[in-house]
Amino acid sequence: MAASFRKSKPVENINPTPGSKNGCRSNRFMEDGVLLTWDNLSVTVAGGRPILQGMTGYARPGEPLAIMGPSGCGKSTLLDTITGRQGPNTSQAGHILINGRKQALAYGTSAYVTQDDALITTLTIREAVYYSAQLQLPDTMANSEKNERAKTTIREMGLQDAMDTRIGGWGAKGLSGGQKMRVSICIKILTRPKLLFLDKPTSGLDSAASYYVMSRIASLNQKDNIGRIIIASIHQPGAKAKLCISVSASNEFFALDGFPCPSLQNPSDHFLKTINKDFDKDIEQGFANGIPTLEVIDILVKSYC
Numbered sequence: 001m002a003a004s005f006r007k008s009k010p011v012e013n014i015n016p017t018p019g020s021k022n023g024c025r026s027n028r029f030m031e032d033g034v035l036l037t038w039d040n041l042s043v044t045v046a047g048g049r050p051i052l053q054g055m056t057g058y059a060r061p062g063e064p065l066a067i068m069g070p071s072g073c074g075k076s077t078l079l080d081t082i083t084g085r086q087g088p089n090t091s092q093a094g095h096i097l098i099n100g101r102k103q104a105l106a107y108g109t110s111a112y113v114t115q116d117d118a119l120i121t122t123l124t125i126r127e128a129v130y131y132s133a134q135l136q137l138p139d140t141m142a143n144s145e146k147n148e149r150a151k152t153t154i155r156e157m158g159l160q161d162a163m164d165t166r167i168g169g170w171g172a173k174g175l176s177g178g179q180k181m182r183v184s185i186c187i188k189i190l191t192r193p194k195l196l197f198l199d200k201p202t203s204g205l206d207s208a209a210s211y212y213v214m215s216r217i218a219s220l221n222q223k224d225n226i227g228r229i230i231i232a233s234i235h236q237p238g239a240k241a242k243l244c245i246s247v248s249a250s251n252e253f254f255a256l257d258g259f260p261c262p263s264l265q266n267p268s269d270h271f272l273k274t275i276n277k278d279f280d281k282d283i284e285q286g287f288a289n290g291i292p293t294l295e296v297i298d299i300l301v302k303s304y305c
């Protein structure tokens, strides 16, 4: 599994005490939002087949985190595990900690947007988001405030010009795929969750729509000023979602191991092509310098560890 590129860190080092080297910054994260860590996470399905092994990482507010990897490598499984959505036929080991502690999240503090989120196709965007606001936001909130929240959220996702367009579906074309994904995100962020998980928010979208969706997601924290953790599993993150470590650090990592990204090529495309083992040709010849892909993955994993 080659999902997360963030450099592994032991959990006890992620949450330094005040006055330590990173204390100020970390304390700010704690005040602003939450610090999410997962340590040595493994998932096995019935029959003993491992899907994830020894995943360690962290996500902090303010930096959208992209979980990248070829199809079937376990991106959704990692998200499902972190969010406690694994099915009954799986078993898991390891720790998932919030601000250094194992704790349950209160209603509305986390949201998970999936590709399969159901939208009522006969509603307009305005109706879908306004009704959701009425249902999700607390009774103590005035109706006018709920409506204002819905309006702001629609604007944050850049959907104000399509407010009165029907969502649509089979037989009655309405919104585009990218707009539908943004409506799903709108509905999930109405409660201003501190943790936002998105499973393949750009799947099936062209590069321009992907860019638009990702840039809206990436700019959420500046817009509503919430120190929010955003984790998205993704095939091609484009420029707006940073890799867990910076793109230049990822480039350096691949280059040092002998697989530099050619100039004028999208680094995320290069990383994925280098480790893709879905097709026989990739496995035998490899993408990088004719080295078989399994060997390439082995080199990268050993170097990372």
Ligand SMILES: Nc1ncnc2c1ncn2[C@@H]1O[C@H](COP(=O)(O)OP(=O)(O)OP(=O)(O)O)[C@@H](O)[C@H]1O
Binding pocket: 045, 046, 051, 069, 070, 071, 072, 073, 074, 075, 076, 077, 078, 087, 089, 090, 233
């Ligand atoms: N509950 C489960 N039972 C059996 N197999 C599972 C289960 N959950 C995941 N898997 C298997 O684990 C592997 C990883 O699946 P996952 O959906 O996490 O991959 P992915 O990286 O998100 O793929 P894609 O990018 O194609 O959506 C797949 O081979 C999948 O069949």
